[in-house]
Amino acid sequence: MSSTPADEQRLRDLALLRRVRDRIDREYAQPLNVEALARDAHMSSGHLSRRFRAAYGESPYSYLMTRRIERAMALLRRGDMSVTDICFAVGCQSLGTFSTRFTELVGIPPSVFRQQPDTGTMGMPPCVAKKVTRPIRNREARATEPQLT
Amino acid sequence: MDITINSSFLPQTDPDAALAFYRDTLGFEVRNDVGYEGMRWITVGPADQPGTSIVLYPPAADPGVTDDERQTIAEMMAKGTYATIVLATKDLDGTFERLQAGDAEVVQEPTDQPYGIRDCAFRDPAGNQIRINEVR
Numbered sequence: 001m002s003s004t005p006a007d008e009q010r011l012r013d014l015a016l017l018r019r020v021r022d023r024i025d026r027e028y029a030q031p032l033n034v035e036a037l038a039r040d041a042h043m044s045s046g047h048l049s050r051r052f053r054a055a056y057g058e059s060p061y062s063y064l065m066t067r068r069i070e071r072a073m074a075l076l077r078r079g080d081m082s083v084t085d086i087c088f089a090v091g092c093q094s095l096g097t098f099s100t101r102f103t104e105l106v107g108i109p110p111s112v113f114r115q116q117p118d119t120g121t122m123g124m125p126p127c128v129a130k131k132v133t134r135p136i137r138n139r140e141a142r143a144t145e146p147q148l149t
Numbered sequence: 150m151d152i153t154i155n156s157s158f159l160p161q162t163d164p165d166a167a168l169a170f171y172r173d174t175l176g177f178e179v180r181n182d183v184g185y186e187g188m189r190w191i192t193v194g195p196a197d198q199p200g201t202s203i204v205l206y207p208p209a210a211d212p213g214v215t216d217d218e219r220q221t222i223a224e225m226m227a228k229g230t231y232a233t234i235v236l237a238t239k240d241l242d243g244t245f246e247r248l249q250a251g252d253a254e255v256v257q258e259p260t261d262q263p264y265g266i267r268d269c270a271f272r273d274p275a276g277n278q279i280r281i282n283e284v285r
Contacts, residue, residue, distance in 0.1 A: 003223075007220070007223075010224070011223055011224065011227040012227075014224055014227035014228040015227045015228075015276065017228060018227065018228050018229035018272070018276060019254065021228075021229065022229065022254060022255075022256045022272065025256050025257060025270075026255055026256055026257055026258065055228050056228070073263070074262070074263035077263050078263070
């Protein structure tokens, strides 16, 4: 078993990216942006975005928005908050951006999602429900019925 | 059938850091600490549950693992996508405070999840995801 200094450096870089990703998971509701994340990780934002995408398959901005939409879905299911309140509660500062991204990922606008009864994950173990209900950026929602245009 | 879960395995890349986290921060007892050719296998577990252990093992030890696979495992551990364990406690907030004060990397504050549980999440020193559920 031998590891070169280059290998060691690569693993340290990956651990740094992990901390950025964990920070997004923890602080998604704060007004986070890629510049601040990059600054705190001592990288330029372009460099962070490229490295993060290479490691995790999506940019840090996309990961952050996906995390926010995931939490918004949970809050919408509760039914006791308005879409606008939820938009700000998950750290989004523009209702337009929030609604657009939500619709892209989930397939329906947040206002429609809020009115739908939630039975899809009943009886599922929590860790499975968490996985299957998580929006996935590169598997965006498909229309379930033919679209008449 | 009377089967219990005896041991589960989590990889570690730094035995001393793993020991400090699982023994000193999480409060587990150390049940075994075996060294072989510079590698260590450390068995830990909660003191009141002697029948269930976690073995903190060196992931590169198996000679059947190729160099490429070893490299992939090391990278997945570093980026935090390799191994996970879910623990549970009645005192989620107290446990969270203790881990946070112990400098563990926090991934999630105690949160009510839509699927009915309340939990928090950390990283261990090797990058494994440690989720802790609240027992209600």
